[in-house]
Amino acid sequence: MGAKRKKIGEIVMMGNEAMARGLLESGVQCATSYPGTPASEILEAVIRFKKQEKVPLFAEWAINEKVAFEQALAQSYLGRRAAVSMKQVGLNVASDPLMSAAYIGVKGGFLIISADDPGPKSSQTEQDSRFQAFFAKIPVFDPSSPQEAKEMIPRALALSEKYAIPVLLRPTTRVCHSRQPIPLYPLPEPNPEASFEKNPARWAATPGFRFKLHQELNRKLEAMARENPVLKNWKEPAEKKPLAILASGVPYALVHDFLLDKKMLGQIPLFKVDQPFPLPVQEMKKFLKPFKSVLVLEETYPLIEMQLADGLRLRGRRDGLIPAEGELTVDVLHRVLAELLGWEKMAETVPEPKGRRPTLCAGCAHRSAFWAIKKTFPKGIFPGDIGCYTLGINMGVVDTCLCMGASITTATGLYQGFNASGREVPPIVATIGDSTFFHAGIPALVNAVHQKAKFILVILDNSTVAMTGGQPAPNLATLSDGSPAEPIELERMVRACGVEFLEVVDPYDVQKMTTVLKKAGAYIQDEKNGVAVIIARHPCMVYGRQLLPERPAARVVIEKEECDGCGFCVTQFDCPAIVQEVKKQPARILEEFCTDCGTCLTVCPKKHIRREAS
Amino acid sequence: MKKQIVIVGTGGQGVLFVTRVIVEAAFLSGQPVISSETHGMAMRGGSVISQVKIGKYLSPAIEQGRADVLLGLTPEEAQAYGYYLKDQGIRVINSRDQGKGMIDAEGLARKMGQPRSGNMIFLGYAAKQSKIGLEHSKYLEAIERLSPAKFREQNSKGFQAGYSFLIRK
Numbered sequence: 001m002g003a004k005r006k007k008i009g010e011i012v013m014m015g016n017e018a019m020a021r022g023l024l025e026s027g028v029q030c031a032t033s034y035p036g037t038p039a040s041e042i043l044e045a046v047i048r049f050k051k052q053e054k055v056p057l058f059a060e061w062a063i064n065e066k067v068a069f070e071q072a073l074a075q076s077y078l079g080r081r082a083a084v085s086m087k088q089v090g091l092n093v094a095s096d097p098l099m100s101a102a103y104i105g106v107k108g109g110f111l112i113i114s115a116d117d118p119g120p121k122s123s124q125t126e127q128d129s130r131f132q133a134f135f136a137k138i139p140v141f142d143p144s145s146p147q148e149a150k151e152m153i154p155r156a157l158a159l160s161e162k163y164a165i166p167v168l169l170r171p172t173t174r175v176c177h178s179r180q181p182i183p184l185y186p187l188p189e190p191n192p193e194a195s196f197e198k199n200p201a202r203w204a205a206t207p208g209f210r211f212k213l214h215q216e217l218n219r220k221l222e223a224m225a226r227e228n229p230v231l232k233n234w235k236e237p238a239e240k241k242p243l244a245i246l247a248s249g250v251p252y253a254l255v256h257d258f259l260l261d262k263k264m265l266g267q268i269p270l271f272k273v274d275q276p277f278p279l280p281v282q283e284m285k286k287f288l289k290p291f292k293s294v295l296v297l298e299e300t301y302p303l304i305e306m307q308l309a310d311g312l313r314l315r316g317r318r319d320g321l322i323p324a325e326g327e328l329t330v331d332v333l334h335r336v337l338a339e340l341l342g343w344e345k346m347a348e349t350v351p352e353p354k355g356r357r358p359t360l361c362a363g364c365a366h367r368s369a370f371w372a373i374k375k376t377f378p379k380g381i382f383p384g385d386i387g388c389y390t391l392g393i394n395m396g397v398v399d400t401c402l403c404m405g406a407s408i409t410t411a412t413g414l415y416q417g418f419n420a421s422g423r424e425v426p427p428i429v430a431t432i433g434d435s436t437f438f439h440a441g442i443p444a445l446v447n448a449v450h451q452k453a454k455f456i457l458v459i460l461d462n463s464t465v466a467m468t469g470g471q472p473a474p475n476l477a478t479l480s481d482g483s484p485a486e487p488i489e490l491e492r493m494v495r496a497c498g499v500e501f502l503e504v505v506d507p508y509d510v511q512k513m514t515t516v517l518k519k520a521g522a523y524i525q526d527e528k529n530g531v532a533v534i535i536a537r538h539p540c541m542v543y544g545r546q547l548l549p550e551r552p553a554a555r556v557v558i559e560k561e562e563c564d565g566c567g568f569c570v571t572q573f574d575c576p577a578i579v580q581e582v583k584k585q586p587a588r589i590l591e592e593f594c595t596d597c598g599t600c601l602t603v604c605p606k607k608h609i610r611r612e613a614s
Numbered sequence: 615m616k617k618q619i620v621i622v623g624t625g626g627q628g629v630l631f632v633t634r635v636i637v638e639a640a641f642l643s644g645q646p647v648i649s650s651e652t653h654g655m656a657m658r659g660g661s662v663i664s665q666v667k668i669g670k671y672l673s674p675a676i677e678q679g680r681a682d683v684l685l686g687l688t689p690e691e692a693q694a695y696g697y698y699l700k701d702q703g704i705r706v707i708n709s710r711d712q713g714k715g716m717i718d719a720e721g722l723a724r725k726m727g728q729p730r731s732g733n734m735i736f737l738g739y740a741a742k743q744s745k746i747g748l749e750h751s752k753y754l755e756a757i758e759r760l761s762p763a764k765f766r767e768q769n770s771k772g773f774q775a776g777y778s779f780l781i782r783k
Contacts, residue, residue, distance in 0.1 A: 012634075012641050014651070121652070145648065145672055178674050179634065180648040181641050253673030260671070261680070330677040350678055353694040355661025356624060592729075 005185045013182040015146035015175040019085075019113060020045030022153035027188040028083050028111070030058045030075040032068040034439065035468035036087030037122040038176035039115035043085055044469065047480045056190050060480055061471055064404070064439040065090035069097045069112070073166075076110040077203060078194040081157055085113040088129045089403065093440070095132065098166070102136040103213040104202060105164040109157035116172045118300045118327040124386075124403060126325065128301035133168040133277055137217055139224050140168040140277050142249040142298075147182055149175050152274065163220045172299055174250045174327075225278035230271075231287060237269045243340060244291040248273040248304060251297035251328050258333055276304050288312055295321075295340060299328050315340065360391050362577035363595030365538030366460050369507035370397040371573060371599060373429050373458065376517040380427040383410035385441075387433040388467045389460050394574040398431070405440025407432045412444070412453040419454075427521055428455035434490060435465040435473040442497060448531050449498040454524040456517065457533045461490055462540040463547070470543025494533050501532035508538055510602045541595065554611040556596045560586050562608040573603045615645055616669035617746055618676045620698040623687025623708075625662050628733030631760070632685070633664035635737060638756035639748045640668045650674035661691055668746075683744045687736060706740040708732070715743055717779055723772065730765075731772030738776025750777065 013021065019042050023031055033043035046059045058075065062068035065086045072082040086094065091114040098112070114129035133140035141156050143149035149171050160167040201209050245268055247255050252272050259265040269291070273279075276298065285308060288294050296305045296316035305316045315321045321336055322328065331349045338346050360367045366389045373382070374397050384390055384398030385407035392398040400410050411430035418425040432441050437459050445457065465471040472480060477487040494502055501523045503516045513536065520532035539547035558578075563586035570580045570587055577593035578600060580586075589609075600609050619636065623629040633649055640647035649666040665676045676698060684699045686692020686707040699705060708719045719736035723729050734757070741753050754770060761769045 012638055012647075174650060174673070174675065177651045178648055179637050179651065181646070250673065253671075254675055256672045257667075257675070258677070261677075330673075330675045334677060350697040353661070355691070355694065358625065358660035 007183050008186055009184045010181050011184065012179055013146065014041060014045075014179050015149055015171060015177060016041035017045040018146040018150040018182045019153065019169075019171065019176075020049055021182065021184065022150035023083050023111075024049055024053065024055060024057075024187050025150075025185050026109075026154045026157050027081055027191060028057065028157070029080040029108075029191065030072050030082035031085070032058075032060060032062050032072045032083075033085040034062055034065045034068050034090055034093075035465050035471040036090050036115075037468055038117055038171075038173040039085050039087045039090070039113065040468040040471065041176070042113060042115075044471070051481065053187060055187060063474055065094040066097060069094040069101075073097060073101055073106065073110060076106040076108040078108065078196055080108040080191075080194055081110075082108055083111040083113065086115070087123065088114055088116045088127050089124055090114070091129055091132050092127075093404065095136075098132065098136050098138075101166050102138045103210055103217055104205060105213070105216075106160060106166055107164065107197075109160040110166045111153065111156050111160060112166055112168045114168060114170055115176050116170060116300060118172055118174075121173055124401075126300050126327075128299070128303065129168065129170045130276055130303045131301055133170070134303060136166075137221055138166050138168055139163075139275060140170055141274060142276050143169065143171050143175050143274075144249050144251075144253040144272075146175060146178050146180050150182060159224070163224060165217070165220055165224075170249070172250050221278045225280050228275050228278065228280050230273055230275065230279065231283055234271050234287060236287075240290045241269055242292040243295060244269040244271065244288060244293075245295045245297060246271050246273060246288070246304060247297040248276050249299055251299055251333070254328065254330050254333055255297055258330055258337070273298075273304060277307070279304065279307050281307055284308060285311055293340075295336070297322075297328065297333070300325075357394065358391060359394055359574055359576050360388060361541045362575055362593040363541045363597040364388070365462065365507045365536065365541075365597075366392065367395070367573070367575060368510060368538070368597065368599040369431070369458060369460055369513060369536040370395050371603065372507060372510050372513035372517060373397055373431070374572075375510075375602075376514050377427040377429055377521065380429050381414060383407040383414065383428070383430040385430075385432040385436050386467075387436050387460075387465075389431055389433055392431060395572065403440075404436055405432070405444050408441050408444035408448055408457060411455040411457065412448040412451065415453045415455050416451070425454065429458060429517075430455060431458045431460055433466075434459060434461040434463060434475060435471075437490070438474050438488070438493075442493065445494070445497040445499070445531065445533075452530040454529065455531060456520045456524065457531055459490065459494070459533065459535045461535050461537040462544060463537075464540050464543045466540045466543055470540065490535055494535070499531055499533045501529065502535070503533075504535045504537055506538050507536040508597055508599060510599055552596050552598060552611070554596070554613065555591075556589060556594060556598055556600065557610060557612050558587055558589055558604075559608050559610065560588075562606070563587055564606070564608075566605075568605055569600060569603045569609065573600055575600060615747060617667070617683065618681045619666040619668075619683045619685065619744075619746065620676055620681045620695060621664040621666070621685045621687070622691040622695045623662055624691065625660050627662070627687045629662045629664055629687055632687070632733050632737050632740075633666060634760055635753060635756045636666050636746070636748070638760055639752040640666075642752045642755055643748050645748075646670050648672070648674045661694070663691075663695060683740075683746060685736075685740050685744065687733065704744050706736075706743050708736045717776065719776065722775060722779070726772070726775060728768050728772065731768050734769045734772030735776035735779070738773035739779050740776075741773070742777050 072084040075082040117123040120126040156167040293313040302317040407430040565584040681698040689709040719732040723732040
């Protein structure tokens with residue numbers, strides 16, 4: 001970055017916005033992503049800043065993380081700085097290109113931002129992306145705050161260019177979704193350079209060359225470990241203490257604040273690790289050797305601890321002092337320090353209350369579709385998928401949920417297992433959202449059709465990625481900057497997968513949805529038929545407002561005098577607009593939530609939910 | 615200045631906006647500040663919790679029993695997350711019930727004819743009752759900066775109404 005830049009302002013930003021600003025300030029010319037909590041707002045902010053600052057960079061959502069990774073990597077081949085962001089499980093999807101890119105290397109700086117979710121709060125796993133970096137043999141930065149995440153971006157890109165290697169930045173939810181004042185620096189002049197230098201021994205390396213590239217990678221790692229600035233800011237304490245603390249990422253901020261509050265900052269030697277892999281292991285061990293014990297604070301798996309394992313008395317996750325799962329909270333930290341320092345026993349920590357369970361919005365058409373499925377196939381098995389509609393679990397219409405796109409493969413496997421065992425095959429109805437279908441459902445559907453698996457697939461099409469904030473799906477006609485896109489029509493895609501039975505229905509019409517489900521159920525009974533697909537199409541109540549049909553004029557009501565308080569609608573339909581405060585008393589519609597969609601008219605077994613005459 | 619504030623409610627109530635206004639008001643007062651938010655799955659009607667720390671902190675995390683102030687946009691969540699509050703901490707609750715530190719912000723919002731500004735009425739009341747120590751004018755400036763143009767006036771009016779709301783003894 002050269003000469004010291006001049007600060008031009010300061011504004012309060014969320015961690016994800018701070019990272020987006022950091023990408024622009026570092027002259028990144030390509031940013032791609034697939035949405036996923038807690039990383040979604042990174043690319044959203046890049047797109048917003050791009051418009052505000054009129055920066056000519058490529059910024060777009062991709063169909064999945066592997067695709068996002070590869071298209072950004074190719075821009076790095078041209079010498080352009082590129083970044084790809086995603087949530088931790090997204091990096092699993094992109095792990096194939098990740099492993100190879102480490103060997104092959106990069107040209108323009110290439111940054112991978114993979115946001116972890118200790119807890120987990122909004123994820124399938126609380127896996128540690130730093131271990132993905134370790135596995136792929138690439139360096140990783142571990143920020144402790146939004147400000148630091150932004151500051152690390154130019155450092156990471158410079159390292160990437162110096163060693164021609166992809167670099168990972170690993171924020172966690174507490175960095176992504178924290179907000180603090182962020183200093184702003186001017187954006188660099190746009191760099192229009194883009195050239196591809198042919199070098200098949202690198203960019204198209206065959207196994208023989210890959211061996212050489214692996215040797216090269218190992219040498220890079222050794223050099224980067226030596227250059228890891230971890231020891232630079234460490235000062236030998238004037239007198240050796242029995243305990244030293246080694247902390248990385250958010251746990252560093254936690255222990256700092258904890259010691260600050262206890263007025264103990266400076267009393268226990270506290271060392272920070274910005275770049276937990278690769279570490280200068282021997283030098284660190286020499287430095288830490290005189291301490292009787294070293295407490296290692298990191299999230300979520302013990303990466304630093306593993307590297308320093310031999311020859312030091314380490315305390316942390318490996319010896320069970322810190323629980324091996326869950327977020328490292330300040331309460332956990334307090335307990336750990338109390339034990340190490342022999343403080344008196346603390347009161348029990350109150351477990352995080354379960355809180356209210358999330359539900360689909362009132363008027364959400366996913367609920368209408370789930371209701372029709374449940375009514376039509378009371379004995380069905382329901383493989384589900386990742387998105388808002390995972391909440392169909394509340395209605396008993398999601399029996400499995402593994403990872404993106406797995407509803408279709410699970411349905412395939414269940415069918416084949418029942419079929420091969422000679423047992424009767426129960427009705428299998430899989431559900432998947434439109435964006436998840438595009439993400440990982442297409443190969444799964446081709447496979448199912450080809451192998452003649454017999455199940456019903458309902459694609460819940462709300463034409464957006466709703467769970468993560470309404471990002472565009474590939475069935476839309478515009479790109480994120482408003483320029484025209486080629487809309488990929490779901491019907492054509494499904495047909496192209498070889499599907500013969502395809503019906504499109506608005507699930508608000510429960511009657512029709514039920515008829516179509518029955519027809520599909522009959523279709524898959526026939527020996528010669530395979531998968532039946534139903535597209536249940538209705539815009540999202542939150543992110544598709546402009547597409548929603550006009551609200552019915554007649555309001556939905558529960559006749560108080562008629563309702564016998566059986567509670568069927570409340571337990572079976574799970575709509576936030578219908579409540580029953582007291583058991584066996586009449587249920588009530590909350591007018592402020594109700595959208596008058598009318599699906600519940602088909603729910604009450606006694607027909608006591610009706611439309612007011614208009 | 616050092617203050618630790620926990621804000622709780624349910625998805626869709628505006629917990630995030632209330633948090634952002636407090637953070638912005640602290641920033642406009644020249645204070646270092648950091649906050650955390652809940653996003654994702656919980657937003658669909660589930661319990662939502664935000665934490666704000668004003669002072670030279672690096673992390674927004676608040677230890678149990680250490681919060682100076684607890685703002686509850688629902689009585690249920692205020693109850694469930696009450697363990698964050700320290701002894702002598704201040705509790706402000708949005709509730710249909712009446713009592714110390716309580717306000718029926720939604721009821722007041724309906725009476726004012728702007729049913730969607732319950733969260734700002736609550737914040738106005740909380741700003742006064744909670745002794746966070748930020749000036750009234752900084753909150754107003756923060757609301758001005760953060761509100762979309764079409765809600766700006768309504769939000770300021772809501773905040774003012776809450777701020778001048780008198781507790782009936």
